[in-house]
Amino acid sequence: MPLKIKPKKRLLTRIFLTSLSIIALVGFGLAWMVNTLHVQNSYNEETAQLIAEIPQVAAELREHDLIPDTSAWLEENNKQERYVMASCDANFKQVWTSSLAVDRGLFDICERFDEIRGGVPPYYLNTADKRSYFAYLLSVDIASIHYNLLVLKDAEKIERETSKFAKRTYIRLALVLTLALLLLISAAYWGMQPLARMRTELQAIIKGKDKALSGGYPVELEGVTQALNQLLRQSSAQQQRYQNAMNDLAHSLKTRLAAVHAITDDPTLERQAICEKIMDQVSQMDLLVKYQLKRAMLGRKGLKQIKTPVNPIVEQLSQMLFKVYQDKQVQFTAMLADNLTFPGDEGDLMELCGNLMENAFRLCISQVRISAKLDKDGFELIVEDDGPGVEDSLKQKIIERGVRADTQSPGQGIGLAVCSEIVSSYGGTLSIEDSPLEGARFRIQIPLN
Structure with missing residues (x-):
């Protein structure tokens, strides 16, 4: 017959497991929230940067004769950069595709974006060229003409930065959990000292060295010690x-x-x-x-x-x-x-x-x-x-x-x-x-x- 060893139930173990579970749950929840906020913040920063680069976007539109050459500021911001972007109508049907997007065969950007635009930014797209992009929607008016532009950014670089940030976050979380564990162990043993003292005094009472528990216990244990002393007196x-x-x-x-x-x-x-x-x-x-x-x-x-x-x-x-x-x-x-x-x-x-x-x-x-x-x-x-x-x-x-x-x-x-x-x-x-x-x-x- 195999020998079954039943572990003793320990109050400290229960306290450790419960407290660590709560700390870990809260910690990982906060880490997830921080990472999510970081991604959204990066997305918003990128969107703001694209808005700041609207003159370059407009230069590419003018190159394809999509806007009239009536704006004086285009003369000063005529640096042409090639963007993976498309112009969408009100129903998000693709009406224009940039040359770089054409080179990559991306003719359904607006339709793919329409499927995910009901969600929460950032918008993540898998396109026909087997690449992953983050999509940025720019609703702008240039030369009194409204443009619904979708600009795509390669997700690999952004994901690397996000992954690096997440890694740093979880390393910090591990350090916090380690410190919390040490503090928890100290607090637990410190909190258990009155119970250890009570056990010592009860053993002394059993041996006949004392007749009652001494005073000076924490408020939470006063009721217990008073009841025990009353029981001992009875x-x-x-x-x-x-x-x-x-x-x-x-x-x-x-x-x-x-x-x-x-x-x-x-x-x-x-x-x-x-x-x-x-x-x-x-x-x-x-x-x-x-x-x-x-x-x-x-x-x-x-x-x-x-x-x-x-x-x-x-x-x-x-x-x-x-x-x-x-x-x-x-x-x-x-x-x-x-x-x-x-x-x-x-x-x-x-x-x-x-x-x-x-x-x-x-x-x-x-x-x-x-x-x-x-x-x-x-x-x-x-x-x-x-x-x-x-x-x-x-x-x-x-x-x-x-x-x-x-x-x-x-x-x-x-x-x-x-x-x-x-x-x-x-x-x-x-x-x-x-x-x-x-x-x-x-x-x-x-x-x-």
Whole structure:
């Protein structure tokens, strides 16, 4: 099977071919026009010269007694030159032929000229003597007599001059095209420099050296670079969402897995009870996975039209945390109305309560308290403990990803950052205060409008 090599499509090649085709077309068109104008100008100059030589023409006419010898100027212009010419009537019938034309057997000059006189000068004739002539029509009045004269000039000499002029024209055209090609190549590579620069910057972005295209591009490329930078930002944000979602999922599953271990290690539970509690944790893990995947795909946006009961979520989480931290014998207090609802998604509420309660159970000495209310001002959730609290210098920093107040216990510093993101999506605030229990108080406030 023969190997087929398909050439790469190059933008520069297209520009070169298109531009050179246009330049060549215009150049050859101008050259053709110049040559045509030169021929017509030469024809007009020759016609003017013949008009200036009318006395010599008249001398030949007088020699054949075709005009009366009444003009004094004929005495001063009586130099006789032999011309290939003929006199034609109004219908271009040949009525007289010069002696030189007779010698050459040209008796149908007027009839041949009549066939081509409707065209554009110069008039080119092939005659019976196998020669080529340029025909010049002179309509003159000599001694009050109108003469319709046709004078023929040998075309060979004129054609040589015309050919020489045309050759010089095309040589000049070739020089112009060569210069145009050099300028075109320079302009093309100069014009392509921004694209080469864009390719270099994109390669740097792919390698992770840069995050966006720089500025300073030509106006024609500004829209492209802005769109690419926006696409890069969206891609980076999407990637960051996926990374955050996976980190958040791992953080959320960690507590559930700890609860599963605590359940399996609890000697007071029967096998049936262990299976039920483990399945309950597995169901919660499944909900968390779906929630985090949805969040990674669509991003974070609070939906206040959804209402989620608070008590069932808090009850599930507290039972799980009691298993995880059963050695601490935590005194947990929930100050919640029976019909209290959270103005948002169930997954968001589980993340908020789960992270704040898990921190409180982990850092407390013996007491954890949660309270919430919903009124005209909005929804408020408070989780507090009697642990070491949070230093004032860290209260704003610990809501950032990776920042932890307690560096002694294991953790990734993700929980509070997740809470802050969720609260911000609802237009609310997360504040860290000192609790009357002498630990930390985390207050979440979400407006209803």
